[in-house]
Amino acid sequence: MVVHQESAERANRLFHALADATRREIVTLTLTGEQSVSQLARRFPMSFAAVQKHVAVLERAGLVTKQRQGREQRVRGNADALREARRLLDQLADVWRGRIDRIDAILTDPDPGPGPGPGNSENSENSGEHAHASDRHQEEP
Amino acid sequence: MVVHQESAERANRLFHALADATRREIVTLTLTGEQSVSQLARRFPMSFAAVQKHVAVLERAGLVTKQRQGREQRVRGNADALREARRLLDQLADVWRGRIDRIDAILTDPDPGPGPGPGNSENSENSGEHAHASDRHQEEP
DNA sequence: CTGATGTACAACCATCGGGTTGTACGTTAG
């Protein structure tokens, strides 16, 4: 039960991908217009392979998509992924604004979903306290 | 050259700090209420020192602040830093929307381009020119 | 056909990141 891994890892990949200036530039460039990998590579002071790796990281994070076209691989930025990242930030901020009661909801599941259906999950134990963080620790030696 | 380093590294630190689930949780926890480091540490399945390091990373990124109080160190989340991160994301998105105004910090694109309707995508292989990227070998033969 | 171009991928290397333990030190509780 440690914070829905899927969404947590998605967020990890997203922010990690954004935590590099080169990659942010690639996103910018490919948002304004498709670019082939070698076109991109020519713009940066590093090897083609290095840029290739950056693109791969961005792709795994969903920030760009690649599409074969002849012998080229066109890279296109994905604005939706940026929105996704923004959403995640907003969620944290919302917690601060007190607009959240189910903290573990945002920590575990990014989908607040429509109605707060009662039959949500089997979780929901410690509502009184917030954030059980990961609620497993304190072992006895 | 290369994208103002100061702000670039700021962004690097911010996103890097956010690229870890434990750290995001710490931000959440400390946004809802101050917590001492050891209080935080008790909530996570890792050593005190590990949590200490996470807090340090968050602090360097400006996402939390520490304040001594007796023998405790109270950690408080900083919502402004989250806003800052959001601003950075919005900048990238704005490029895409063609609302570039201060893109200086992102890329020096002299091509205001035609109607940048959001529904572009099919754009063209814009001449590219100096995206400066990193101001080295970007010459077209 | 041959050659240049664009990709993919493996191997390698140096550094960073996240985690651990251990130690030292100030502060608070008894």
Next chain:
DNA sequence: CTAACGTACAACCCGATGGTTGTACATCAG
């Protein structure tokens, strides 16, 4: 005072990252 608590920090693993070079292969230009 002494003991427990909260913190800081160093030293140390080890896996992940970011970069390189080198090779292989497909596609496009002549």
